[in-house]
Amino acid sequence: MRITDDVFIVGGGATLGFGLSDDPDCHVYLVNGGDELALVDCGMADGRSMDRIAANIKAEGLDLDRLRYLIVTHYHMDHAGGAARFRARFGLEVIAPAGAAPALRTGDEAAVALDKAKEAGFYAPDYVFEPVTVDRTVAEGDAIQIGSLRLEVFDTPGHCAGHASYLLHGRSRRYLFAADAVFAQGRVILQNIHDCSVQQSVESIFKLERLDFDALLPGHGAIVVDDGKRHIALAAAACRQLGVPKNLI
Numbered sequence: 001m002r003i004t005d006d007v008f009i010v011g012g013g014a015t016l017g018f019g020l021s022d023d024p025d026c027h028v029y030l031v032n033g034g035d036e037l038a039l040v041d042c043g044m045a046d047g048r049s050m051d052r053i054a055a056n057i058k059a060e061g062l063d064l065d066r067l068r069y070l071i072v073t074h075y076h077m078d079h080a081g082g083a084a085r086f087r088a089r090f091g092l093e094v095i096a097p098a099g100a101a102p103a104l105r106t107g108d109e110a111a112v113a114l115d116k117a118k119e120a121g122f123y124a125p126d127y128v129f130e131p132v133t134v135d136r137t138v139a140e141g142d143a144i145q146i147g148s149l150r151l152e153v154f155d156t157p158g159h160c161a162g163h164a165s166y167l168l169h170g171r172s173r174r175y176l177f178a179a180d181a182v183f184a185q186g187r188v189i190l191q192n193i194h195d196c197s198v199q200q201s202v203e204s205i206f207k208l209e210r211l212d213f214d215a216l217l218p219g220h221g222a223i224v225v226d227d228g229k230r231h232i233a234l235a236a237a238a239c240r241q242l243g244v245p246k247n248l249i
Contacts, residue, residue: 001018001020001056001060002060003215003217003223003225004170004172004173004215004225005171006031006032006149006168006170006171006173006175007029007030007031007032007168007170007215007217008029008032008056008057008060008062009027009028009029009030009223010028010030010039010053010056010057010060011025011027011028011042011043011049011052011053011056012025012026012028012043012220013025013043013078016220016221016248016249017220017221020052020053020056021043021048021049021052021053021056022043022044022046022047022049022052024044024078024122025043025044025049026041026043026078026079026179026180026219026220027041027217027219027220027223028040028041028042028043028053029041029177029217030057030060030062031146031149031151031168032062032147032149033145033146033147033148033149034147034148034149035066035147035148036066036068036069036146036147037057037062037063037066037067037068037069037146037147038068038069038070038071038144038146039067039069039070039071039086039092040071040073040166040177041072041073041079041080041179041219042070042072042079042080042082042083042086043078043079043081043082044077044078044081044082044127045081045082045083045085045086046081046082046127049082050082050085050086050089064090067090067092068092068093068146069092069093069094069095069144069146070083070086070087070092070093070094070095071095071096071144071151071166072094072095072096072104072134073097073163073164073165073166073179073180073219074097074100074159074160074162074163074164074179074180075096075100075103075104075111075112075160075162076112076113076160076180077112077114077117077123077127078219079179079180079219080096080100080104080132081127081129083104083130083132084130084131084132084133085130087133093135093136094134094135094136095134095135095137095138095144096136096137096138097137097138097139097153097155097162097163098137098138098139098162099139099155099157099161099163100161100162100163100164101134101137101162103162104131104132104134105131105132105133105134106131107128107129107130107131107132108129109129112129112160113160113191113193113194113195114127114129116193117193138153138164139153139155139164140153140154140155140164141153144166149168149170149171150168150169151166151167151168151169151177152166152167152169153166154166154167154207154208154211155204156178156179156181156207156208157197157200157201157204158181158188158190158196158197158198158199158200158201158202158203158204158205159179159180159181159188159189159190159191159201160193160195160196163179163180163181163204164179165177165178165179165181165208167211167213173213173214173215174212174213174214175213175214175215175217176208176211176213176215176216176217177217178208178216178217178218178219178232179218179219180218180219180220181201181204181205181208181218182204182205182208182216182231182232182235182245183218183219183220183221183222183231183248184216184218184221184222184223184224184231185222185231185234185246186231186232186233186234186235186236186237186238186245186246187221187245187246187247187248188201188205188235188244188245188246188247188248189220189247189248189249190244190247198244201244202239202244205232205235205236205239205245206236206239208232209229209232209233209235209236211229212229213228213229214226214228215228216228216231216232220248221248
């Protein structure tokens, strides 16, 4: 599904997305840098998801042979559970936040709270977190070049540890891939897990509020093509009133 010539949505479950791949996949974005393409997150690669995502890319007239990178925002399964399979199938270079890389490399289910998520019924009891080779780690201040386009890296913990958001300098606009740091209408996802922090989430919201961008592209729910900063401002306003934004789920 084309957003602009720069960015497409090629995956995501039906519950909090557009039904382009299987639940509970996050939004899977594709960045078109011309001679290079990159995925931002990949979902779980469970069921038919990986085949559906590949078919969606081809349906947009994009060449899978130009797919070079998988850029991970954080280590939760709905965003990165399928990273090892995508890397193996498409020969991708996996790029991840430095704080997320150790758990991705080891498949540590407790570190990513998968054990708790299974107990809560979010994932099947027999689902296995496959460790993935992380080829490159990034942190705030780094940049990722995708063909002619550039992504800036911002550390945005709070939803979980090792969470990053990415600012894409596109051909005619800027896009914020906020992942699960903040959503449309100023919502957040704060969960009762060991590495979720209200205070860090607030600090990340304030950081994102200071950025200059047009489109807000979160990990789930509605996307905002123009005036995305207004939605970050809603979350920041709730924090300034000594509260927290409403939860998306």
